[in-house]
Amino acid sequence: MKVLFCTMRYNWHYIFITSNKITASLFSVWGFVTLVTPTDIMLNCIDNVVMRMIVAVFILMVIYFAIVIGVTIYTKQRKQVKIFDLHSNHSLFVEYGDLFNNGNPNEKKNIVFAGNRCFDTIVDDDLVGSKKIHGLALERIYKQNNRDSDTVSNEIQNNLLLHGYKYTNIKQKEKRSGNLRRYDVGSVAEIKGLNNEQYFILGLTYFDNELRAHVEKEDYIKAIASLVKYISERSQGFPTYMPVIGTGGADVGSANDLAVYIVKTIELFKDKIDCDIHIVVRDKEEKIGLMNLKML
Numbered sequence: 649m650k651v652l653f654c655t656m657r658y659n660w661h662y663i664f665i666t667s668n669k670i671t672a673s674l675f676s677v678w679g680f681v682t683l684v685t686p687t688d689i690m691l692n693c694i695d696n697v698v699m700r701m702i703v704a705v706f707i708l709m710v711i712y713f714a715i716v717i718g719v720t721i722y723t724k725q726r727k728q729v730k731i732f733d734l735h736s737n738h739s740l741f742v743e744y745g746d747l748f749n750n751g752n753p754n755e756k757k758n759i760v761f762a763g764n765r766c767f768d769t770i771v772d773d774d775l776v777g778s779k780k781i782h783g784l785a786l787e788r789i790y791k792q793n794n795r796d797s798d799t800v801s802n803e804i805q806n807n808l809l810l811h812g813y814k815y816t817n818i819k820q821k822e823k824r825s826g827n828l829r830r831y832d833v834g835s836v837a838e839i840k841g842l843n844n845e846q847y848f849i850l851g852l853t854y855f856d857n858e859l860r861a862h863v864e865k866e867d868y869i870k871a872i873a874s875l876v877k878y879i880s881e882r883s884q885g886f887p888t889y890m891p892v893i894g895t896g897g898a899d900v901g902s903a904n905d906l907a908v909y910i911v912k913t914i915e916l917f918k919d920k921i922d923c924d925i926h927i928v929v930r931d932k933e934e935k936i937g938l939m940n941l942k943m944l
Contacts, residue, residue: 652717655724658904658937663723665943667716674711729938731911734921740914742907742927742938747781747891748788750928756844758883758923760875760890761785764861765851766818766827767804767837769797774859775826781891782849788842801827804837804849811836813851823855830854833867834874838882848882850875850893868900872910876917883923891928892936903929904936911941 656663728743743750751757761781768775771783771790778787789795795803808815813835818828835851852871853861863871872893879888894906901909907927914925929936 652720652724654935656716656720658935659720659723659939660937662937662939662943663716663719667712667719670715670719671712674715723939726938729942731942731944732915732918734914734918734923734925736922738922738924740911740918740925740927742911742929742936742941744930744938745928746930747889747928748784750889750926751887754844756846756886758846758848758879758886758888759785759841760848760850760879760888760893762850762852762871762893764853764855765830765833765835766823766855767801767808767831767849767851768826769801769804770826771797785841785847785849792842800839803839805829807837807839808835822857824857824859826855826859833863834871836875836878846886848875848878848888852893863894863900865900868894869909872913873916876913876921879923879925880917880920883921885923887924887926889926889928891930902935904940907936907941908944911944 727745728741731740731742733739747759747761763776763782769786770776771778771786773783776783776786778784786797786800789800790797808831813831815829815831815835818830820828823830831851833851833854837849837851839847839849841847850871852868853863855861875893890910892903892907892910894900895903900906907929910927914921929938
């Protein structure tokens with residue numbers, strides 16, 4: 649029951665809009681049936697008019713409640729939702745799962761995640777957290793034993809240089825360790841991941857001297873627009889998987905608010921995006937109503 653209440657809480661808009669539509673359709677059919685066969689005779693055993701009205705209202709409430717429960721159960725079972733169409737028969741999906749394991753393991757795909765604007769590659773729970781998506785992605789590369797943090801850092805810097813992103817050289821007193829070249833917000837570094845994966849790393853946050861990550865809302869908006877534009881230009885038609893960017897400590901809004909903003913931004917570019925995009929939500933960790941996003 650608790651699970652159903654959680655599902656209802658985060659998908660209430662979809663559940664009640666859908667339940668109302670089903671109820672209206674059901675009662676329309678019921679009204680038509682009463683033209684042929686009276687259905688109120690089931691209450692003939694109740695002589696008191698007030699009591700008959702109470703029983704009738706109770707029956708309607710039970711029917712409506714049953715419909716709401718049915719729609720809630722259906723909503724809980726949905727693990728993937730198509731939000732809208734993109735260009736060339738592609739679509740935007742929001743789904744529960746693991747960013748690195750969703751989809752066909754043999755397919756070529758792009759995986760998007762955010763990092764800091766210095767594009768640090770040392771996973772030490774100081775510069776890059778080992779539990780963050782950024783750290784998990786880098787650790788997957790390092791475990792192959794043929795690329796270390798210096799190699800990946802060089803790959804990132806070369807790719808950023810290739811795209812001509814601007815940067816500022818900062819001093820160590822501003823950031824006590826790691827790379828001291830801070831790129832403009834919204835810069836995207838593209839490197840090879842594992843097997844058929846291509847990583848798109850978004851430069852989102854900046855560090856203070858204590859290596860606390862920060863991003864202003866205005867910069868977040870700019871970064872997401874830059875990322876979606878990059879996907880539209882560099883996806884090469886391959887499916888692109890991304891998390892709800894900004895939920896890993898950037899503190900720019902709730903997971904649901906950020907998901908809504910990302911969906912809205914993708915919608916602005918939908919006529920230019922020639923790949924399927926999958927926004928992957930970590931089930932039970934991020935309270936996002938998938939079906940509510942469909943109602944935007």
